[in-house]
Amino acid sequence: MMPFYGDPDQLRAAVSSALAQTDPDWRLVVIDDQYPDRAPGEWVRGLGDPRVQYLLNETNLGVSGNFSRSLDLVESEHFVLMGCDDVLEPGYIAQMRAAIERFPGTSYFQPAVSVISDRGNDILPLADRVKRWSRPSSPQPVILRGEPLAVSLLRGNWTYFPSICWRTEAVRQAEGFDPDYEIVLDLALQLTIIAGGGTMALLPERTFRYRRHEASVSSATARYGGRFDEERRFFQNVAGDMEAMGWHHAARAARRHVTSRLNAATKLPRALRVGDRDGSSSLLRHVFTNRTVR
Numbered sequence: 430m431m432p433f434y435g436d437p438d439q440l441r442a443a444v445s446s447a448l449a450q451t452d453p454d455w456r457l458v459v460i461d462d463q464y465p466d467r468a469p470g471e472w473v474r475g476l477g478d479p480r481v482q483y484l485l486n487e488t489n490l491g492v493s494g495n496f497s498r499s500l501d502l503v504e505s506e507h508f509v510l511m512g513c514d515d516v517l518e519p520g521y522i523a524q525m526r527a528a529i530e531r532f533p534g535t536s537y538f539q540p541a542v543s544v545i546s547d548r549g550n551d552i553l554p555l556a557d558r559v560k561r562w563s564r565p566s567s568p569q570p571v572i573l574r575g576e577p578l579a580v581s582l583l584r585g586n587w588t589y590f591p592s593i594c595w596r597t598e599a600v601r602q603a604e605g606f607d608p609d610y611e612i613v614l615d616l617a618l619q620l621t622i623i624a625g626g627g628t629m630a631l632l633p634e635r636t637f638r639y640r641r642h643e644a645s646v647s648s649a650t651a652r653y654g655g656r657f658d659e660e661r662r663f664f665q666n667v668a669g670d671m672e673a674m675g676w677h678h679a680a681r682a683a684r685r686h687v688t689s690r691l692n693a694a695t696k697l698p699r700a701l702r703v704g705d706r707d708g709s710s711s712l713l714r715h716v717f718t719n720r721t722v723r
Contacts, residue, residue, distance in 0.1 A: 544557045
């Protein structure tokens, strides 16, 4: 499933990476969320491959709305909610099929990931170095579950949402994506699945290329308020849920949300430098307090 609203060239690269899979048994659905240029959709429709379907939303649904529609359209037992700017390595589908056969009933599968820039070259910015440091180390595929997995993700979300292969039933049992969130909706879904007894298969082979966009200073700082207010509210809600389950270590990790605070701290100098008072205030609030913004 590929929700689309973005760069047409990157969409073409994403779709082409699906067409290049060594395992040909897949279906791709591109869900256009009313992108103003119709040319990308015409290109997808013109591919002439029966495995590729193009759908145009009647209205713009936004990020979480288009994700939810994508989930509604899933027909197979497993699915990937791939970014329209990301790239599959040729062996991605084959790796996932082998992992599903090896670990039947697993809720979701996280491969190793390469990070690329807008231009497509390999990069490793600070955020992704932290993800690599936080990710559990295993040379072989391994199953993770329960409170230890929740603690690990709450200390620092080292997963890459668009690269994950999900078991459809597990996601639907978790009632899909929480409409209250846009920034942390992937972590919220994972924690709901984990709290319900679900499992993750951690895979060591690097079969996905995640695009890290080089946003401008002005557009990045404009999003600070909403982003970190949402994260703080999310962690406070999760702390209460984990405490109620008796997962005290997970609750403590949620209350501290150390990596999230460090992320805000790294953005503070830039916000101050460009004179973004609202963004700076939000960042300072996130770094130094647990309180939710009402």
